[in-house]
Amino acid sequence: MQPDTIAFAPMFTSAEEQILRALATAVGDHAYQQWFSDKTSLTVQDDEITIGVASPFLADWFQKKYRSTVRQAAQSVLGPSVRVRFEVDPDVAGAQIQNSGSGEDVDGEQPATPKPKRESKTKAPTERRRGRRFSDLSDFVKGPCNELALTAAHQICDSADANFNPLLFHGPVGTGKTHLLEGIYRRLRRENRELQVVYLTSEAFANYFTEALRNHTLPSFRQRFRSVDILLVDDVDFFEGKRVIQEEFLHTFKQLVSHGRQVVLTGNKHPRLSTKLSDELKTRFLSGMVCRMEAPDAATRKEIVFQKARRLSGQFSDEALNFVADRFRNNVRELEGALNCLQTYYCMTGKRVRLGAAQQVLADLERDCIRVIRMADVEEAVCNLFGIEAACLKSSKRGRTVSQPRMLAMYLARKHTHAAYSEIGGYFGGRNHSTVISAEKRVDALVTGSATIQVAAQNWRVQDILDTLEQQLRVS
Template sequence: MGVEHDVPKAGYVGRILQLVQSALTKRRNRNWFDGKSARIDWRNEALVVYAQSPILLGWLQKNYHDLLWESARMVGGPDAVVRYEVDAALKPEVPVLAAPAAQTLPVRGATRALAPASTPPSRSRQNKPFELQRFVRGPSNELAATAVQTLIEFPDSCPNPMYIHGGVGCGKTHLLEGLREGLGRRQPGLQLLAITSEEFTNLFTQALDTRSLPSFRQKFRNVDVLLVDDVDFFDGKRVVQEEFLHTIKHMLNHGRRVVVTADRHPRLLSRTSDELLSLYQSGLVCRLEAPDATTRLNIVKQLADRMKLNATVDALEYVAERFTRNVRELEGAVHYLTTWQNVNGTRVTVSAARDALSVLVRDCMKIVRLADVENAVCNLFGLPADELRSARRQRTVSEPRMLAMFLARRLTQAAYTEIGAHFGGRNHSTVMSAERKISGLMKSKASVRIAAQDWPVSELIAQLEQQLKAV
């Protein structure tokens, strides 16, 4: 991308917006950056992106950073950077949906009535990407989706805290943002704070640096509902964990709500304090699985409808069959086909879909290496790699080593001898015996111990596989 030398500074925002939106027209939802959910500005040689919550900002950063950065550099020159800031004023106007009857949400030790039924949903709501209406339900996400909906409608019947976990792109942020939007709509006066764990950590560090812990604590502990995305980020960060633990305890003691998301079950956060783990587990823990075949097809149909993709049913079925790991992949495929349709001006048939998507299908085949398996296992068990490769035979080392060998057989192309050599110069029969042993443990529904807790071997394998196969 070349630099545009002729744009006066005052016109930077408009030009960047044009570039971003023209790309989004083809690839993603063009309603982003429309000044309602998110907006952009140009300040001090930087493109500043604003959104209504840190979670949304994190999502924008994850999904659009490259596009924003490229556009900023093209208009503002090669040194342009992108910054992300929260602007609470961006909170969209959300009308109140019909409530069955006045419900109550515990607030500050008392209860506060929910808003009664009034106006129907307006058109302004129809393009909110994370609203719960757009969340396609199926066996893979039913429990979590129902829990979130119930928390909006019948908060008294919901366990507190709520912990939603699942792999990459399975809908955690969607549910959390949908919850925030739904609660805000039902109770406009409710103090809601939605934040990522990284943002919490940054603010905490800043507060330590500037000796302003009391105001930091007041900010978090005075809200009615705290929504925190990606709490796995706290794993291994002892000091901020301690602070978060006290934040949650304080909130629960005062009858306030806490909902968090993470990429794994609390028991797999091996470097998180027992006290915080047991707090997470004291409420409702629910898992989002990768979507099953029927849910994938329903998501593809919904996406096609929304993006005005004119495709045959078997073309849509092809997409749902080929992209199986998470919803983000499905979105990518439908965006791709929509672009193909716009370029070619014809309906997408199954053979066109097969041809057009062949590159994407290839790119989605993630290659797992022995080092990836080693990292994932060491991370989970809190072991250094040289210990895993060592001659030690204690269970705390031998079980993770066997798991690593088993996963290496399942997910990599490596032969028994290569795997044995990688994990401490062992011979091929050791790897074969590890494979047999782990299969046996899975069949007998046995558990292994991680951070003083028992974990069923088959769930552990499923979790690690999901993590290793994620792009």
């Protein structure tokens, strides 16, 4: 991966300085001296920059007048995913009050608020950390459920020439896909500042694209995304069913990969299981390395809970933490939610949280985690996976493309809703109870025989399909 020359990058020492220089060029010297130099603070935190100003009125005014200029300046240094915030910085405000009385008149563009004063003190980029904090790879707890993915993430950061492109993480919600992607971003930004690394969600990519289409700025949109060294895109499932955006992303992807630039993606399902991604995009997604991430096993959950608890100010007994790890099994977000409850309880009482208190505090949360699965949920999950309409599932059609999904839907409805056979048969197109019984037997036999059926023109083991559907039912 050869870093492209980024405008301004080689000339200045820090990202803050580069942004300020780009800004000065964009707004002109006069306006820069009048509004920015010595009168604002600038903080860069990952892909977010914060401009600190002296009052809420100024924050509002800057937002209206300079937001897009500041964003463009920041993008020229940090890449297209950068976000800009304006907020009151008490240090800047304090410095302005101290220096009041030395103001000068400005041109007609000033806001109808107290004006910034000339001699207020420039605030150097501070250590303060605001806004989004990207996760770090070093905080990621390794277990059998994610070991391969973590190793691949480190390989991307370690080697300028990882031999898989793209790297794609997929798995159920809350299993750490975004954490790994952010961790890659953070490590690369920390250790390879010369690389142009862009992190964004696929939704943001789609929004930038639509904006570029609307504003007739496609060439600059393309130039931005097709010249990065490493592109990290979260949640590619969002591209599903969006043909034009898929096409655009495909070209971006091809261009990057053909120039040896790395692409890392995350998604909730294996690309092959997607019925709404173009075949060409799917093939590209599969051409590198696909890592599945699973819900954490017991030992990993325990390690995660203990690690996260160490970062909290609360005191918790080991039994209380083991209780959390044991009870909240679906994903790491649930574990975090439970720990937050215990932390709040600790803040309220000031007492070390023991097992009894944890059980009491978490009882409600546990109840909330009980998922009642309805036949409509099964229907929706099956239809999504197989790309068919609900009406089709309930119809009298008997072709395989419909009868197999229907058979699986009946099987899952019986397993998870405990509805009577006749009710299930009635729901899926007015069939009788013996049809459901026979569907149940057939699926059991297919699982036992490791049989496969087709999803999206690929053969999948019935057990794998059931696992995928059941994961969706658990979290939907």
